[in-house]
């Protein structure tokens with residue numbers, strides 16, 4: 363049975379809310395935005411066909427208000443809710459409440475969310491399939507001495523992980539047996555305080571892993587496909603900074619094998635919707651299943667670029683109950699895509715959030731450049747939410763070309779009023795280890811110091827002042843005589859905001 367979605371509410375904000383609404387518009391689906399008092403002027407609010415304020419700025423009083431959101435759906439005759447990422451996207455109770463209100467949740471079943479929300483649950487679910495996992499304990503640790511014996515068997519260093527954890531929270535490295543008790547106590551108390559669940563397990567610590575994840579799509583009829591991998595090893599404190607597709611190191615054989623495993627992981631939990639199966643890959647290219655993310659991910663655009671598949675469109679079709687029309691053997695990787703996350707953070711100052719007003723905000727354009735953002739020039743970046751300003755995605759025939767386009771696009775990007783991670787991303791793009799593809803999750807730790815940003819080419823302040831003066835003069839001329847209509851683009855300190 364299929365149910366047509368005519369009107370969809372996006373329970374999110376910023377770039378992802380816009381991203382989802384754009385596809386809805388292409389599909390002829392009417393859109394409803396929700397927004398907090400801090401987001402009244404946001405593009406996602408203006409883009410939507412209708413918009414409703416759901417509360418004060420803090421997320422807990424607005425974007426996380428299940429009952430309020432469902433009420434809005436009833437009042438406005440909404441058929442479906444897309445949760446985006448973050449907020450309520452991986453909240454099984456929310457998905458259940460949506461279903462019980464007679465609405466369509468554009469995502470997986472509450473049962474699948476629940477199962478994969480627990481790392482131990484996920485491991486148990488896939489145990490009947492032939493999926494490589496890091497050696498460790500299959501259950502929550504109840505007997506510490508038994509766990510120590512397991513740790514000695516698999517060999518130190520080991521990692522203690524919280525079953526309910528995510529994004530590296532509640533994770534502890536244990537280098538040797540002497541540290542075991544202390545780290546175990548820390549891990550458990552961190553797990554209890556962060557997740558209200560003290561279940562932990564241990565795994566052998568893979569010392570120099572790459573983070574490679576596989577995008578999957580499943581329909582409600584049991585068809586599951588994968589859309590190849592994304593490599594997300596360049597990250598800082600579990601915050602991804604650069605993502606790309608495909609990975610620079612996978613062979614077609616390993617890719618096919620990982621894809622098959624990812625499809626089995628999805629099958630193991632009766633998955634439908636878009637999901638991501640996360641693996642770590644060691645320096646011998648052995649891969650191990652870690653966990654599954656049951657949402658549309660921030661970095662999904664790189665997959666869209668190399669496959670030509672609109673993932674949000676597929677999510678909507680799946681939610682309507684339609685069978686997948688894409689066949690696995692019809693899919694192929696075409697070209698290469700790179701994404702960087704542009705944050706309002708100061709890379710010269712330990713990446714401290716630097717929220718403020720976007721005095722200058724001019725996006726890069728041109729062939730192979732995609733910018734997914736939720737801001738406009740003059741807007742303030744609210745302190746209440748994630749400080750991501752934009753995702754900048756470039757696409758080229760080869761990895762080299764995508765990287766070259768990225769450097770060009772970073773140089774075109776003009777942001778002033780806040781410090782951003784653009785100079786840091788430029789550093790990554792220029793780095794030999796990144797260029798060669800020989801890097802792992804320790805890339806930032808290993809190579810980045812704030813000093814490396816000083817070495818980047820840029821205009822002197824004098825040059826910049828001259829450029830600005832010329833532009834200002836030009837602006838005062840009558841329109842027809844005007845030689846330039848916008849600031850000339852050069853490698854400048856605009857993005858580093860020296861003129862604030």
Ligand code: MV4
Pocket residue numbers: 496521528529530565566567568569571572573594595597600640642652653803
């Ligand atoms: C690991 C690991 C090494 N060995 N598991 C971090 C987040 C969570 N999703 C899994 N993580 C890791 N699990 C074993 N057995 C190293 C990491 C890890 C990591 C993984 C992916 C991307 C970035 C990372 C940064 C530090 C540690």
